Amino acid sequence: MRRTWHEMRGFPLAIRLLLVNQLGVNTGFYLLIPYLAVHLGEDLGMSAAVVGIVLGVRNLSQQGLFLIGGSAADRLGARGVIIAGCALRTVGFALFALGDGLAVLLAASVLSGLAGALFNPAVRAYLAQEAGDRKAEAFALFNVFATTGALVGPLLGSALLLVDFRASALTAAAIFAVLTVAQAAVLPARTAVPTDNSVLGDWREVVGNRVFLAFSLAMVGMFTMENQLYLLLPDGARRATGWDGAAGIVFLVGTVANLTLQLRVTRALKDRGSRSRWVTAGLALMGLAFVPPMAVAGLTGPPGSPGAAALRALPVLAGALLLYLGVMIAQPFVMELIPDFGRAELTGTYFGLFYVVSGIAAAVGNTVVGWAMDAGGNTGAGWLPWACCLAFGLLSAAGVGWLHRLRALPDRTPAGPVVVAA
Numbered sequence: 128m129r130r131t132w133h134e135m136r137g138f139p140l141a142i143r144l145l146l147v148n149q150l151g152v153n154t155g156f157y158l159l160i161p162y163l164a165v166h167l168g169e170d171l172g173m174s175a176a177v178v179g180i181v182l183g184v185r186n187l188s189q190q191g192l193f194l195i196g197g198s199a200a201d202r203l204g205a206r207g208v209i210i211a212g213c214a215l216r217t218v219g220f221a222l223f224a225l226g227d228g229l230a231v232l233l234a235a236s237v238l239s240g241l242a243g244a245l246f247n248p249a250v251r252a253y254l255a256q257e258a259g260d261r262k263a264e265a266f267a268l269f270n271v272f273a274t275t276g277a278l279v280g281p282l283l284g285s286a287l288l289l290v291d292f293r294a295s296a297l298t299a300a301a302i303f304a305v306l307t308v309a310q311a312a313v314l315p316a317r318t319a320v321p322t323d324n325s326v327l328g329d330w331r332e333v334v335g336n337r338v339f340l341a342f343s344l345a346m347v348g349m350f351t352m353e354n355q356l357y358l359l360l361p362d363g364a365r366r367a368t369g370w371d372g373a374a375g376i377v378f379l380v381g382t383v384a385n386l387t388l389q390l391r392v393t394r395a396l397k398d399r400g401s402r403s404r405w406v407t408a409g410l411a412l413m414g415l416a417f418v419p420p421m422a423v424a425g426l427t428g429p430p431g432s433p434g435a436a437a438l439r440a441l442p443v444l445a446g447a448l449l450l451y452l453g454v455m456i457a458q459p460f461v462m463e464l465i466p467d468f469g470r471a472e473l474t475g476t477y478f479g480l481f482y483v484v485s486g487i488a489a490a491v492g493n494t495v496v497g498w499a500m501d502a503g504g505n506t507g508a509g510w511l512p513w514a515c516c517l518a519f520g521l522l523s524a525a526g527v528g529w530l531h532r533l534r535a536l537p538d539r540t541p542a543g544p545v546v547v548a549a
Contacts, residue, residue: 218300358496362374416449464536
């Protein structure tokens with residue numbers, strides 16, 4: 128923890144604010160969104176179909192508009208887009224607290240989703256531009272703060288639900304309001320570099336970058352596997368131990384590991400080989416993380432004693448730890464690679480398209496894993512969803528490894544230059 132704060136102080140004030148911003152963004156998001164479906168269904172008495180519509184509109188508004196948010200950051204400047212995104216999410220989350228009608232809830236979903244589509248690519252573009260040659264360390268810290276927020280948010284949300292859902296929603300809105308004011312006061316404005324293309328021309332340029340598209344598709348496995356920190360691994364921990372609280376232990380183990388190891392891992396690897404080499408290794412490790420839980424995937428019935436429950440939990444926790452370690456290895460170098468695929472003026476657009484692909488990947492991947500969980504439960508093949516995630520990881524690692532062997536990626540060797548195939 129001391130190393131994290133020391134490293135953070137070595138960056139400009141703007142980057143330090145963006146790191147704290149990500150802690151606040153994830154805290155505010157995760158203290159509200161995981162409990163939204165329960166509020167809509169149980170508190171407001173909405174049907175499952177209507178709940179699905181409200182949640183789907185929020186997800187579609189965010190995932191489908193990342194490209195617009197990225198282009199806005201390139202053309203208008205990332206600072207203003209970040210501020211606008213946080214302000215919109217303030218309004219959206221406040222509407223969740225203040226409105227019970229379907230029209231108000233749909234408006235809240237659209238605003239909160241659009242907000243994410245604006246500030247997610249803009250924050251990463253701004254961070255990449257401000258960090259200069261220290262992108263890997265900056266994104267490593269970004270991962271630390273994001274992971275911490277993803278742990279703190281649900282814990283705070285659970286406590287606030289003891290009051291009611293509106294307390295959670297208003298607290299989340301207040302967090303985003305504070306972030307909006309802080310960004311407006313602290314983030315320095317940077318003049319956007321004009322581009323000779325129209326917006327559609329910029330999109331055609333980015334979509335026409337076949338190497339970037341191939342890399343984005345190869346990274347599909349990373350986002351699918353990362354999402355299992357919230358789906359498959361907590362479910363596996365609960366099933367193995369018979370204790371609902373085991374899911375929280377998974378998050379706690381990962382957050383502690385992230386806080387203590389992320390910077391050490393990134394610094395140890397950045398000068399010991401090309402970035403794509405470590406992305407490949409991280410993806411492979413993420414896939415292999417799903418092997419240990421297979422040892423307890425087929426167990427049924429209560430464990431019988433606390434000692435037996437702890438023994439059953441160990442393979443799942445080992446898998447979670449390996450998955451977090453794989454993310455620590457791969458993610459900072461993935462974020463560092465993305466701006467080098469094209470012109471600096473299109474950094475936001477590249478991040479936007481990358482997150483459009485990742486959003487689709489996460490949706491499709493979660494559907495596959497969910498189907499495998501149901502099929503495994505019905506047929507007694509409890510190992511099936513874990514095997515699916517193993518396959519996702521190895522296929523993604525093979526895809527990035529193939530691009531690396533072709534020397535197609537805008538890679539950096541320890542000596543420093545970008546290496547691209549002729």
